[in-house]
Amino acid sequence: xxxxxxxxPKNCRSLLCQYLTPEIFEALKDxxxxxxxxxxxxxxxxxxxxxxxxxxxxxxxxxxTLFAPLFDPIIKAYHxxxxxxxxxxxxxxxxxxxDNPDPEGAYIVSTRIRVGxxxxxxxxxxxxxxxxxxxxxxxxxxxxxxxxGDLGGSYYPLQGMxxxxxxxxxxDHFLFKAGDRFLEAAGLNRDWPEGRGIFHNNDKTFLVxxxxxxxxxxxxxxxxxxxxxxxxxxxxxxxxxxxxxTFSYSDHLGYITSCxxxxxxxxxxxxxxxxxxxxxxxxxxxxxxxxxxxQIRGIHGEHSQSEGGIxxxxxxxxxxxxxxxxxxxxxxxxxxxxxxxxxx
Ligand code: ADP
Ligand code: ILO
Numbered sequence: 001x002x003x004x005x006x007x008x009p010k011n012c013r014s015l016l017c018q019y020l021t022p023e024i025f026e027a028l029k030d031x032x033x034x035x036x037x038x039x040x041x042x043x044x045x046x047x048x049x050x051x052x053x054x055x056x057x058x059x060x061x062x063x064x065t066l067f068a069p070l071f072d073p074i075i076k077a078y079h080x081x082x083x084x085x086x087x088x089x090x091x092x093x094x095x096x097x098x099d100n101p102d103p104e105g106a107y108i109v110s111t112r113i114r115v116g117x118x119x120x121x122x123x124x125x126x127x128x129x130x131x132x133x134x135x136x137x138x139x140x141x142x143x144x145x146x147x148x149g150d151l152g153g154s155y156y157p158l159q160g161m162x163x164x165x166x167x168x169x170x171x172d173h174f175l176f177k178a179g180d181r182f183l184e185a186a187g188l189n190r191d192w193p194e195g196r197g198i199f200h201n202n203d204k205t206f207l208v209x210x211x212x213x214x215x216x217x218x219x220x221x222x223x224x225x226x227x228x229x230x231x232x233x234x235x236x237x238x239x240x241x242x243x244x245x246t247f248s249y250s251d252h253l254g255y256i257t258s259c260x261x262x263x264x265x266x267x268x269x270x271x272x273x274x275x276x277x278x279x280x281x282x283x284x285x286x287x288x289x290x291x292x293x294x295q296i297r298g299i300h301g302e303h304s305q306s307e308g309g310i311x312x313x314x315x316x317x318x319x320x321x322x323x324x325x326x327x328x329x330x331x332x333x334x335x336x337x338x339x340x341x342x343x344x
Contacts, residue, residue: 016046016055059127087254090322098331108225116214116266133195153201158193264319276309292333
């Protein structure tokens with residue numbers, strides 16, 4: 001980690017290289033948050049990986065204020081959200097107007113909605129110590145063990161998990177992958193695999209990742225396109241967990257997450273959907289996705305490719321829009337995509 005202005009390749013398009021000016025660098029390079037997080041750490045992932053789309057990570061809530069001259073324009077560029085704006089929440093399933101967009105099951109393979117959360121009194125993953133990470137694992141797995149009914153389940157630490165079980169959980173889309181180079185450079189893979197793990201109920205429709213990019217990723221998922229059921233289960237689970245944990249939240253930025261793309265609702269609502277015809281006309285596909293604030297990913301998560309004409313389609317905006325609006329964005333866009341696929 002250097003204290004000299006980084007050089008980026010000419011073709012670099014990340015938000016970091018667009019917004020890190022020499023003036024901003026000079027003004028921020030000697031600042032350190034109360035948890036000891038520095039500008040050099042915040043930009044390290046984007047400096048090491050010039051093909052990043054964003055390139056920065058926060059080490060704690062204070063990073064977003066201390067390094068605001070860099071973070072604010074990045075947040076504005078990604079979410080369209082101004083530094084003086086206020087985030088608002090609406091996680092009420094009754095406010096959602098999203099029936100199953102594909103009741104015959106011709107297009108949608110599965111639906112998944114996740115939110116990121118971090119404990120208010122512990123630094124975010126990039127600045128967390130080994131002892132603090134282990135403490136998060138204990139506190140969160142204990143809270144999860146108190147859940148009942150369809151949310152009840154078991155916690156499986158990554159350490160000691162059989163390789164075949166890990167591989168199966170990853171290929172079934174339930175578990176995060178190891179070795180992500182963006183997370184690696186952000187310091188998020190330190191002490192791997194200690195302190196990480198996955199909780200899930202019997203049906204694997206409710207899952208919680210512990211200590212991946214955020215301390216918690218709370219996930220609701222199931223086969224098919226019943227978005228309302230997936231959203232309701234998630235809302236119920238989050239409410240239940242809030243009884244025993246206080247999550248980091250600010251009126252300005254909503255839920256505080258290590259990557260600025262996840263601020264606000266920290267929600268990604270997605271479907272795995274078969275769109276082989278649109279997939280062979282990416283220009284038209286991307287135009288519909290852009291018009292509906294959608295992101296297109298491959299079926300093994302971010303930075304992966306499509307397989308068999310199946311794509312992961314999700315809301316792109318998460319901050320300055322409510323949870324209900326995130327899902328509404330995804331629903332409206334999926335309806336438009338199915339219509340376009342059908343008419344080809
Ligand atoms: P995140 O959703 O936390 O941003 P990723 O993009 O890495 O993270 O996705 C994590 C896992 O969730 C991947 O295995 C991905 O294939 C799976 N996944 C995402 N959306 C769906 C979906 N609608 N149905 C099934 N699996 C999904
Ligand atoms: N740091 C990576 C990923 C950014 C958005 N995705 C996630 C998972 N936070 C990049 O800048 O491309």
